[in-house]
Amino acid sequence: MNWGSWSNFIDMGGRGFYVWGSYLITLVCIVLELGLLARHKRTLWQRLTQIMKLNKQG
Amino acid sequence: MTINWFKYSSPATFYPLAGKMIPLFYALAAILTVIGLYISFFVAPTDATQGEAYRIIFIHVPAAWMSMFIYLVMAMWAGLGLVMNTRLSSIMAQALAPTGAMFTFVALITGAFWGKPTWGTWWEWDARMTSELILLFLYIGYMSLTAAIDDVRRADKAGAILALVGAVNVPIIYFSVKWWNTLHQGASVSITHAPSMAKTMLLGMLIMALAAWMYSIAVALSRARLLMLEREKSTAWAQEVLEQKS
Numbered sequence: 001m002n003w004g005s006w007s008n009f010i011d012m013g014g015r016g017f018y019v020w021g022s023y024l025i026t027l028v029c030i031v032l033e034l035g036l037l038a039r040h041k042r043t044l045w046q047r048l049t050q051i052m053k054l055n056k057q058g
Numbered sequence: 059m060t061i062n063w064f065k066y067s068s069p070a071t072f073y074p075l076a077g078k079m080i081p082l083f084y085a086l087a088a089i090l091t092v093i094g095l096y097i098s099f100f101v102a103p104t105d106a107t108q109g110e111a112y113r114i115i116f117i118h119v120p121a122a123w124m125s126m127f128i129y130l131v132m133a134m135w136a137g138l139g140l141v142m143n144t145r146l147s148s149i150m151a152q153a154l155a156p157t158g159a160m161f162t163f164v165a166l167i168t169g170a171f172w173g174k175p176t177w178g179t180w181w182e183w184d185a186r187m188t189s190e191l192i193l194l195f196l197y198i199g200y201m202s203l204t205a206a207i208d209d210v211r212r213a214d215k216a217g218a219i220l221a222l223v224g225a226v227n228v229p230i231i232y233f234s235v236k237w238w239n240t241l242h243q244g245a246s247v248s249i250t251h252a253p254s255m256a257k258t259m260l261l262g263m264l265i266m267a268l269a270a271w272m273y274s275i276a277v278a279l280s281r282a283r284l285l286m287l288e289r290e291k292s293t294a295w296a297q298e299v300l301e302q303k304s
Contacts, residue, residue, distance in 0.1 A: 001099070001102060001104070003100075009099075012110040012111070012113065013104065013109040013110035015111040015175050018111055018114065018174060019110060019111060019113050019114055019171075021171050022114045022171040022172070025164070025168070025171075026164050026167075029163060030160070033160050033277065034277070036156075037277065037280055037281060037284075040284055041284055044287065044288055045303070048287065048288070048291055048296075048300055049300055049303075052297070052300050052301070
């Protein structure tokens, strides 16, 4: 597949909005999921290590 | 030689093992995505009838496959947890749900973005789309139900029943295009027929599907580790893990 130029590639035969829109939304969904997962990890570790420290102090 | 599979179903063994495997699955997902996207945009030809709009297929179909497949795997783990009462099973079911929901949402939204230029409508209440929307509600229902019940064992049981009952919907989604006259086209790829698409298109789609698989495994394992650590926080192995990292 030879697009000839960047503008042709972005234009996607006039369907650029739909094609790139789909890919962009998918990317956002994946980034969001990974972000939420990272946040979950951070807060859980903070909480659990905090509890552990408090337990040690007695 | 006999392998003791039950060894791996114990959180103390699973936790470090999963931790080692996760980077591998993320790396595979990234590599496959790059190859898949290259084929999707630079190798696969323009479609004779749909022009370039068809290129949405490379995310739409893998996402739709994952949405159904993850649901079945989730229901299987949930059912196993219900029957065998194994700790890991219910954790796996809960770890898969958000990823399944994400892929269902992606399948629906990319479907809308594909439907508008090809059918002239974002949405139609036809059997395929409606049943896929129900799948999204099933995922959301499962996640809300398990999150709403404080007692973990009760939450697992209630969630498992919902997941198992909802599994009926998956074959309905899959066969909807055969059973009813839908706006949605029939399967392009099936076991009984030769694929009705160009070889490079099919290849791009399959590689993207494989990438989605690797991503799902990586994310689900990461989430499973967190759920596991939270549930087992007072056990010796979890204390050890916390001790090492803090």
